[in-house]
Amino acid sequence: MLRGSQRGVLGKIAADLERSLRDRVVRGAPGGQRDRRIAGGEGWAVADVICTSGPGDRSFEEQHTRTSVAVVLAGTFQYRSGRGRVMLTPGSLLLGNSGDPFECGHEHAPGDRCVAFHFSTEYFDRLAADAGVPRNERHFRGARLPPVRDLSSLVSRATVGVGGVRDVAWEELAIELAATAVRLDAGVSTPPRAPLSAAVARVTESVRRIERSPETRLTLAQLAADAGQSPFHYLRTFEQLAGVTPHQFILRTRLRHAAARLLTDKARVIDVALDAGFNDVSTFNRGFRAEFGTAPLAYREGGLRTAGANAGNAKRRKCLKAEVPKSENA
Numbered sequence: 001m002l003r004g005s006q007r008g009v010l011g012k013i014a015a016d017l018e019r020s021l022r023d024r025v026v027r028g029a030p031g032g033q034r035d036r037r038i039a040g041g042e043g044w045a046v047a048d049v050i051c052t053s054g055p056g057d058r059s060f061e062e063q064h065t066r067t068s069v070a071v072v073l074a075g076t077f078q079y080r081s082g083r084g085r086v087m088l089t090p091g092s093l094l095l096g097n098s099g100d101p102f103e104c105g106h107e108h109a110p111g112d113r114c115v116a117f118h119f120s121t122e123y124f125d126r127l128a129a130d131a132g133v134p135r136n137e138r139h140f141r142g143a144r145l146p147p148v149r150d151l152s153s154l155v156s157r158a159t160v161g162v163g164g165v166r167d168v169a170w171e172e173l174a175i176e177l178a179a180t181a182v183r184l185d186a187g188v189s190t191p192p193r194a195p196l197s198a199a200v201a202r203v204t205e206s207v208r209r210i211e212r213s214p215e216t217r218l219t220l221a222q223l224a225a226d227a228g229q230s231p232f233h234y235l236r237t238f239e240q241l242a243g244v245t246p247h248q249f250i251l252r253t254r255l256r257h258a259a260a261r262l263l264t265d266k267a268r269v270i271d272v273a274l275d276a277g278f279n280d281v282s283t284f285n286r287g288f289r290a291e292f293g294t295a296p297l298a299y300r301e302g303g304l305r306t307a308g309a310n311a312g313n314a315k316r317r318k319c320l321k322a323e324v325p326k327s328e329n330a
Helices: 004-027 121-130 149-163 170-186 197-212 220-227 231-242 246-264 269-276 281-292 296-323
Strands: 033-041 044-051 067-075 077-081 084-088 093-096 101-105 112-119
Touching: 004 044, 004 067, 004 112, 004 149, 033 170, 044 170, 067 149, 067 170, 093 170, 112 121, 112 149, 112 170, 121 170, 121 231, 149 170, 170 220, 170 231, 170 246, 197 220, 197 231, 197 246, 220 231, 220 246, 231 246, 246 269, 246 281, 246 296, 269 281, 269 296, 281 296
Parallel strands: none
Antiparallel strands: 033 044, 044 112, 067 093, 067 112, 077 084, 077 101
């Protein structure tokens, strides 16, 4: 069963698609595709893609310019390539190899919405190698992965990220999604390995660095390069040792520092947020409420009331002690 926030965001995603389809009908325009870039870095990019094509629209042959993994969020469509013809449904993944020609069609119902992850050939090949996929299988053999259990968590994170319900570490998600997709497509399992002593030392150094300056802008690629590891191996090693991903560790470190400052000085919330490394106060407020169960101002006021009450109790105890008469036998 979906949690309330997930149910709500899926409804919002579907409503956005329906709105786009209605606008197309009102304008009398042919179906088309709208791409909105969400995030990206060296060798990878993520886009929110809404397609309003329907049964009356002609499909055209296109070509994948990069390796692509698209998470279907809403709607359905048909996908045809040299690897076969498949139907894509919500929760499934479209798999595209760089250079492959393909066609997408909506023969039975209009519209779909996906979050598409694109990778350069070099970046994807390295991820596949790190995931343990043999060299001759570092491309997609199939055109689709159905909504299987191994993908559920990744699809859910992509969904809430596109819906704006929660902040998502897109770089981490891109790496995990690509590695999982190529591994499942190739039928390769990756048993966990105990980290080497050198890897433990590098992650320890990363943790100390983040703790010293949590406000510093650090990407997964930067942290991995400094540790002398690939982003895939660094992500796996960090999570195995720290119990959380680098993004989660940085976020919680920033929130702890911000919470301590809220209780110790009178700086404005927006200044606390920016100094802690957050891009804007709304992102800070959302993360703070999720972590501490209350808004930053309420947290500050509650802490000050508690401190005041403790000080008052200490003062009363001191007065009562002074009023107690000494025993004659003392």
